[in-house]
Amino acid sequence: MSSGGIKTEPFILNIGPQHPSTHGVFRVKATVDGERVIDAEMVMGYLHRSMEKLAEERTYTQNIPFTDRTDYLSSMSNNLGYCLAVERLAGVDVPARGNAIRVIMAEFQRLASHSMAIGTFVNDTGAWQTPVMWSLREREYILDLFEMTSGARLTCNYMRIGGVSFDLPKEFEPAARKVLARLKPYLDEMEGMLTENEIFIVRTRNVGVLPQELAINSSASGPMLRGSGVAWDIRKAEPYCGYEKYDFEIPIGYQGDSFDRFLVRLEEMRQSVKIIEQALDGLPGGPHSTQVPLAIRPPKGEVYGRVESPRGELGYYLVSDEGPSPYRFHIRPPALINLSALKAMTVGGTIADAIVVLGSIDIVLGEVDR
Amino acid sequence: MTTLRWTGEQVASVAERLVPGSVSRYDSVACYLKPEKLVQTMEALRTDAETDFVQLTSLCGVDFWDHFEVVYHLQSFVKNQFATVKTEAWDRENTSVPSVVPVWFGAWMQECEAYDLLGIRFEGHPNLHRIFLWEGYPGWPLRKDFLSMPGGLMPGLQEFSGIARRVPPPVKVVE
Numbered sequence: 001m002s003s004g005g006i007k008t009e010p011f012i013l014n015i016g017p018q019h020p021s022t023h024g025v026f027r028v029k030a031t032v033d034g035e036r037v038i039d040a041e042m043v044m045g046y047l048h049r050s051m052e053k054l055a056e057e058r059t060y061t062q063n064i065p066f067t068d069r070t071d072y073l074s075s076m077s078n079n080l081g082y083c084l085a086v087e088r089l090a091g092v093d094v095p096a097r098g099n100a101i102r103v104i105m106a107e108f109q110r111l112a113s114h115s116m117a118i119g120t121f122v123n124d125t126g127a128w129q130t131p132v133m134w135s136l137r138e139r140e141y142i143l144d145l146f147e148m149t150s151g152a153r154l155t156c157n158y159m160r161i162g163g164v165s166f167d168l169p170k171e172f173e174p175a176a177r178k179v180l181a182r183l184k185p186y187l188d189e190m191e192g193m194l195t196e197n198e199i200f201i202v203r204t205r206n207v208g209v210l211p212q213e214l215a216i217n218s219s220a221s222g223p224m225l226r227g228s229g230v231a232w233d234i235r236k237a238e239p240y241c242g243y244e245k246y247d248f249e250i251p252i253g254y255q256g257d258s259f260d261r262f263l264v265r266l267e268e269m270r271q272s273v274k275i276i277e278q279a280l281d282g283l284p285g286g287p288h289s290t291q292v293p294l295a296i297r298p299p300k301g302e303v304y305g306r307v308e309s310p311r312g313e314l315g316y317y318l319v320s321d322e323g324p325s326p327y328r329f330h331i332r333p334p335a336l337i338n339l340s341a342l343k344a345m346t347v348g349g350t351i352a353d354a355i356v357v358l359g360s361i362d363i364v365l366g367e368v369d370r
Numbered sequence: 371m372t373t374l375r376w377t378g379e380q381v382a383s384v385a386e387r388l389v390p391g392s393v394s395r396y397d398s399v400a401c402y403l404k405p406e407k408l409v410q411t412m413e414a415l416r417t418d419a420e421t422d423f424v425q426l427t428s429l430c431g432v433d434f435w436d437h438f439e440v441v442y443h444l445q446s447f448v449k450n451q452f453a454t455v456k457t458e459a460w461d462r463e464n465t466s467v468p469s470v471v472p473v474w475f476g477a478w479m480q481e482c483e484a485y486d487l488l489g490i491r492f493e494g495h496p497n498l499h500r501i502f503l504w505e506g507y508p509g510w511p512l513r514k515d516f517l518s519m520p521g522g523l524m525p526g527l528q529e530f531s532g533i534a535r536r537v538p539p540p541v542k543v544v545e
Contacts, residue, residue, distance in 0.1 A: 045502035053511050216424050219476025232447050238373035302399060304428065304443055315428050317441065332428040340479050369502060
């Protein structure tokens, strides 16, 4: 190969597995020709804990903590997806208060996860430290709310089949409103700092473009799909937990590049704030959970339950043989499937762009490898 | 408005119209396609205006001792509908079904995952390899008989005879 008369030859550059910009233990074998990436091979499995096999040996209730550990940055959403799937399979109803609490928690989790995603993404573009520190600071306040409610900050294990494990403490609502009041200026601040920042735009505009057709065909979901201009959100398309009652919008991007995915996440955070405010205003009374036997035995059958997790469509495919534990427990991991298009997005760009693309996908390796 | 989840019967009638002779059977949830017509039928389901299943949401395999099922969840954005399609593989030694990567690129990683953990070969996959475990790993972990596979045992687990809680059903003769 030659470029500009100078003879060059491709060589393999190894990124990861332990590298800050891979956001975990993930390895990309990039074949580069000079500064251009001409091939990218993904190597994963460093964090494989065989969750699906383990779950087949445990009862439905015992599996809830596993779902925390798949995607450790959005444990509430993972709990919710699993519990919804089991409820759908077993035909369990959730009381109105339980549903409202679930919505509040899932949206706070989306705020926490997206603020982490934005912070690390901006870190990857080279804006060293300041944005990620601001993001982590705001996330801490949300994690404090989780600690107040469930006793844990990251792996909350809060949802239960039939509702949630504890009712909200009476200090929760004022504390939550205080956090929301903090978040609005923070979002404005991030927007002011980044969306019109020339360096940030140069680093992300037209980098890692995912065309709409490829986004659909490669099973992308969540901000990846919406960044490419498909207005698809499970919360609107197949509402669960009473999402149809709340007024919110689905932000979409138009070019499908890294910058659009960043904008979609930022706007989704605003929408989440809006949803939480509505849910707090109309928080119904009554029980927070229905009584469900601990060793629940759903009828024979199968179910595919799905929620919109911060990373995209999180699906749980469960097969029951009327036993106390699932016969088959399959997680549809949005982070793994969003990675499918990584090669298409990185090839042709520079190595520095590949890092930005990886950051904009927002992978969590616990979920990729399970 | 919520997603319209198609029953197996609905999918079967459309699939039979698009590709005659493609459906082997159906139940309340899913439509079972014959492996030899799988790719052709999937392509038809993707492009047909009535079905419009432009995205393969999820793909996974299930071990039922005597056979394997590969489960495909399809969805359409414009029509907001959802369908479950399955296909079966009866050979436990050389388990294989056709790959749907030519139809949906998104099947790539998920087929690798099903191959890695269940040992289902997807014929026609451009680069089928073990993505989580290493090449040469003994056995297929998500198979129900994994603990009794040669070399598939975790050290020390042989002593616990009751560890494989699910015992295989009596062998069924398949015509």
